[in-house]
Amino acid sequence: MTRITDLARITGGRSRSISPENFTGDKGAGGAATEGTGAHPARDLGQGWKVSPSVDIPAGTGFTMAEISGPAVIRHIWLTTDAKNWRSMVLRMYWEHDEQPAVEVPLGDFFCQGWGEFAQVNSIPIAVNPKGGFNSYWEMPFAEHALLTLTNLGPEQARVYYQVDYELTEVPEGSGYLHAHWRRNNPLPYKEVHTVLEGVEGAGHYVGTYLATGTHNSEWWGEGEFKFYLDGDEEFPTICGTGTEDYFGGAWNFDLPGAGYTAYSTPYLGLPQILRPDGLYRSQQRFGMYRWHIPDPLRFHENLRITVQALGWRSLDRYLPLQDDMASTALFYLDRTSTHRPPEPDYDRMEVL
Template sequence: MFPLLIAWLLTSAAMLGAEEIRDVSWFLQRMRSVEHLAELENSHTALASTWDRTGANGDGGDFKDLRPPTATEPGRNILLDVDGPGCIHRIFLGVLGPQQQGTRIQIFLDGLSAPTIDLPITEFFDYQNGPLPYPLVFFKSYPGTLFPIPFAQHCLVQLVNADYGKPDWNDARWSNYWQITYTRYSESVKVKSLTWPLSEAEKREALATREAWLLAESSAPLPPAQWDAEHSTALAPHETLSFDLPGTGVIRQLRVQLEPATPQVLEAVRLQLTWDGAAEPSVDVPVGYFFGHVHGGLGQVLQSPAAVNGPSGPLHPDNWDLVPYSTTFHSLLLGTTDREAYACFPMPFAHGARVKLVNTGDVAVSLARVRLQLERREKLPPDWGRFHATWTHSLADTADTPRVGPKQVPVKTVLQRSGAGKYVGVMLSIDWPSYAWWGEGDWLIWSDEAGWPPSYHGTGSEEYFNSGWCRFDRKAVSGFVTLRPGHPTVYSFHLNDAFQFRKSIRVVEEQMGHKLIGEGHPRWINTAFWYGREPQPAGSD
């Protein structure tokens, strides 16, 4: 009832000409809804992290702004110092234990002399007894929080420790692998800074988001009482299932069922979506790589040393016992059931849409079914883009592989486009027969920028997927389908922290950390999910 009341009040205020104010409740509501995902705006998402500025792999402790103690202040470790208006979406760190007990996190907003938040990091990131509700704060494979911290004018995040600067000091007491993801908005955007403690209304919003996330990571969305469009057929080799959607509307839920759900079928049958009478599809991806279940199928039980189940991870990062897991997965945007896969990206169209399943292979498909939940509209908001999915694959670290940074590290290009749009996530798969770790490479994102370094420079592959220590867990916005050995397939989505771009976007992942990458040249495969101002060709392989 409360979210519905808030939505009604916001709508009424907008009708009366009131300015939209982005406060913590606004951000929390958008963490449990994908309604806004197609919106394009002028903002910039970036990352402050401990990435190794030499270009090597020492990403744990390259702190950028250490300040020794003075007569009046303790030693400080400045993690973020940025002007507003903006919002922090994510704070991550690598280790949280007795060694870090003397370290506090302080968050100063809008130049105030007193911090809005001032807590021991062991308390701030405590998912059981700390100030924030699980799973918005967590300690699965890594400790961290995805709780929004909006700021109107300025934000300073620092660590303090009274022992910093003493002869026996060890930088490990700061913890390591820090990452802070944040977005800055245009000056015209009205942001209300976080106040602490939360009001009762804000606490209710946080709990509503908690419940929505727990539901999204554990179950598929409810189907409608009746699907607005449903088409099924058998597909002989090189046959196509195709149908049109007239008028204006939004695909709210897409489900695809293929039988048999083998890797051969899931890679051979391509999902193609075309918007507004465009000549080429904006989505053109093998079904199994769009939804991620190409090698996991539906409901297999596998084992991996990289799987983390439940709210907490292994007691020690060197514990490499095999952990059983199901390939059935759920999230706010993609997942699988016992017979089909689903997607909840909003997919708007103004002048009709065309949906196709194309069997490009030589294997017969006994059943190909598409079911859609549609919202019919008279017109679309002018700031809504069109949904795109771009699928590419290549062999790792070859003579033709692009390279970046001071050490010219090979990278896999996930997405590179010109124009205006919004990058909202990825499904990544790697052909990896080994039990060894494949993901020491960092994720790098240039949005409306060029040169080195990009404003988003990560500290390792698994951190981009909200995980750590060579392992993966499942959340409402990130997780895994299958894990090493075999075909590790992982996903990460961006809601409030999506990467808007007005001129260009480039997203790459470094390929480094194990000799098999350079000697075996495994295939790196990704599906990038994004919105463009206008329908564009997907540009898939």
């Protein structure tokens, strides 16, 4: 992230932006389209009057959002599309011509919207504003090449508005590549843990977790511990938390007396989404929460594995292993462009029922 102390420093960087109004990001090439999704409403005004503000991605197809030659740093991504597409589209990012993606995540989960319903997010790297304005400020440096794609796995065409803002600039030696992996268990097998991250080899630092969890039992669900296995840890981790709500910066079941579960969104920690039963078809509670390790990144030099337990209470003095719906997005910087990753998301695995 850019430090406040850097704001006044004049550099040789050159700002560029890719959107449907300038697919290449070339200098002086914005707003010149003569056809596009806005051509009809702009028919009386012509070129330069919002002729191409968005793209339509047919069902079952992929689309190249941005292809950039470096060295450069992606500073900001803004995007919006209908909420029905948030768990049926896959966002991928590839660095330095690698054929394997470093980022491969359902679109909504990357922006802390795993349940396909809007939740306001007011954090440093991710901001989501009414009524579905997705913003990412994760810093994404690369030396030679970046490719960002969206794949529509849904049954219908998706209209997407987006903008990728980047800076052509030298990338400091030792900069890592942003990675994001997504995993889901629904349900989590009895007495097993949910794996947030595994098989990551190399040196880097872990910077964030988004967790979308849906409860399949009554009573409190968040006693489970996050465990970080660093650099060869096997049976026991180096870092072990004390409970799910503790890891996300809350306490005592997120329960504000008289109000019950209470949402919050802060620069680095949040429980922005609480979906409650409706008394008819929506029977289970669902939650979305984030924890960004920006002031406190977790450093590793050989490998990294992360798990979290799903744990409730069988009685007041005995834990109950839960079989919940758990979907996690893990974000980290690594000294290489790809690493072992989970099976790619498919429509059935992502679907919110």
